[in-house]
Amino acid sequence: MRRLLAFLALCAGFNAFTHAADPITLGLSYPRTGSYKEEGLSQMRGALLAIDELNAQGGVLGRSLRLSSLDDASRPKKAERNVDKLAKEGVSMLFGGASSAVAIAASKRAAEHRLLYFGTLTYSNDTTGKDGHRFMFRECNNAWMSAQVLGQYLNKQLPNKRYFYITSDYTWGHTTESSLRQTTNTQDTALHPSLKVPFPGASLASYQTALTQAAASDAQVLALVLFGEDLVRAMRIAKDLGLTERMQIVAPNLTQSIVEQAGPGLMEGVVGTEPWTWRVPELENSALGKAFVKAYSERYAMYPSSSAASAYSIVQQWADAAKRAGSLDSEALIKALEGHSYTLLKDRQQWRSFDHQNVQTVYAVKVKPRAEVLKDPLKQDYFEIVERLDGGNGLPDLATWQAERRNAGQPLALQ
Template sequence: MHYLTAALALWLGLSFCAQAAEPITLGLNYPRTGSYKEEGLAQMRGALLAIDEINAAGGVLGRPLRLSSKDTASRPAKAVKNVEKLSAEGAAMLFGGSSSAVAIASGKRAAELGLLYFGTLTYSNDTTGKDGHRYMFRECNSAWMSARVLGQYLNKTLPDKRYFYITSDYTWGHTTESSLRQTTNSVDVAIHPGLKVKFPGAHLADYQDVLTQAAASNAEVLALVLFGEDLVRAMRIAKDLGLTERMQVVAPNLTQSIVEQAGPGLMEGVVGTEPWTWRVPALEKSARGEAFVKTFSERYAMYPSSSAASAYSIVYQWADAAKRANSLESEALIKALEGHRYQLLKGQQEWRAFDHQNVQTVYAVKVKPREEVLKDPLKQDYFEIVGRLEGAEAAPSLAEWQAERKAAGQPLTLQ
């Protein structure tokens, strides 16, 4: 009987250990194909690095992490189905983006399933604005935050210029154009015209058409509210039409991947914004950020982009919240995240409680001349930081956020 009891105790102990060591699944809902696939690949790289580091340090609550990923192709309907599949796999939380329409649709379905959703690259104001809810946390900045730092720079260097807008026809494009028009005093469409381009699925002929109309205008600033491969295609046509020589090109949200795809020669002088570049940790004196740049560069033979940094930060922030809450339950994690301030890859950041927007410094950047880029060992020193705005100044206030929610018929608190 004694041996039976001991054997049973041993079996129970082993079963408990096996259960405790069961991996925690994190679900990455990202574009592996489509116009934003390079930004998606960067997210994958950042997430995998974070997971490997956390596992090497003992995991989360005694359990290792594993990543399960699904391709959204930047299509909301497909992304929603991915959320359902990842939930069925037992994912503890979901993250991803590159298309705000994807992040918004995915976040809503995740909320219905009781899962937290962290937006990576989702710049639309709507993500944490009129479409915001308790289960959505946005790691990157909003369109309004980009517009404020960009408007500050453009108003100083190019005051009273005529703008021509070419915009992706979906939520990110709409809110980004609207925000930039407000901060650059280019609201009057009679003076500062604009055209929309289908997303996803625009053809080269569509870009040729709108850019030809831009060329026929008297505009001095060409605002390309496009992203990923769509921006690259438009830039090539703009170059052929001579627009890059006679207009200042503005692309509100730039990434390392975009410049790499187009080439620094084509993108030289383009102005936009970034929430993070690999130069930021040194600028902000972030030892942890500099270590991330070094580790990522050694692992992948390239510098980390803002896309990679976003996914990396999300995994770490979720893991930190789980440890502080001693729980994987979404409600406990929401409480742990709301109002939480931290420093990771740059200066001070905060998960703001009332809208779940990550409040952080935003940078205006300008693409360097090709000869300067080529001086760097990895040939990826693309951006000159030409402007900087603290998160508290860039982010909309509570009153502004509530006014937006009220106008959309939404509750004045997250539900």
């Protein structure tokens, strides 16, 4: 009997050890197809680099990490199904998305599974505003932060100009246009008109019609509140109509992938914002940021984009929180993340407690002339940083956040 008990205890110990040694799975729901697929590919690359680095350091809580990924095609319903599949697979957390509508829908579904969801490219104010909840953490900046730094630059360089807005018809487009109108004092829609184009699935005819109306206006600034391939298509039509020559083009959220798809010649002079570029570690004297740029460039033969940096940072920050909490439990991780301040790929950042928005520096950028871009060894030195906004300056405070939640009929604290 004693031998039997000893044998059973040995088996139980072996099973516990085997279970503890099982890899931890992270779930990435990202656009592998659709208008934002290039941003999605960058997320995948950044995430894999972070996972490999963490595994080389011994993993998290003694266990290695693995990635399980599914294509959301930038469609909210598909993203919700992805969350269900990944939760059933047993993932410990979820991240991804390049559309705010996707991030909002996927994060709410993740909350039903009691899983954390980290938004990568989700710039809508609503993500951590009226649609925010305890299980959502947004790594990138919001639309208001972009508008603040962009407004600072435009008001100095192009004061009192007339704007024409062409906007993606979903939450990111709406809150981005609204925020930029406030910071540039262009709220008068009679003086500064706007047209909406469908998302997803806008046709070339939609862009042609909208841009033809912009060409017929007396606007001096064309604000293209579009993203990914949608922005690229619109820029090609704008070029054909001569708008790139006679109007300042503003694209509130730029990425390296967008310039690559369109070509620096077409995008030359376009002004927008980025939360990170591969030049930022030099500007902010970030040793870890410089190491990331070096590792990513050697691995993929290209510079990392803000999309890649966001996914990399999310994996690293989740891992850091798990180590500090000594747990993979979502409630323990929320406590570890809320209010946590850190430096990683640039200067100091913080996960704000009351809304889970990442407080960070944001940059206004201008696409360099093609001749300058081509001087770089990898031909990817696209952006000149023309304005800088320190972390907390561009964010609404608690009272403003609560007022927005109250107006939307939402609780005044994250649930």
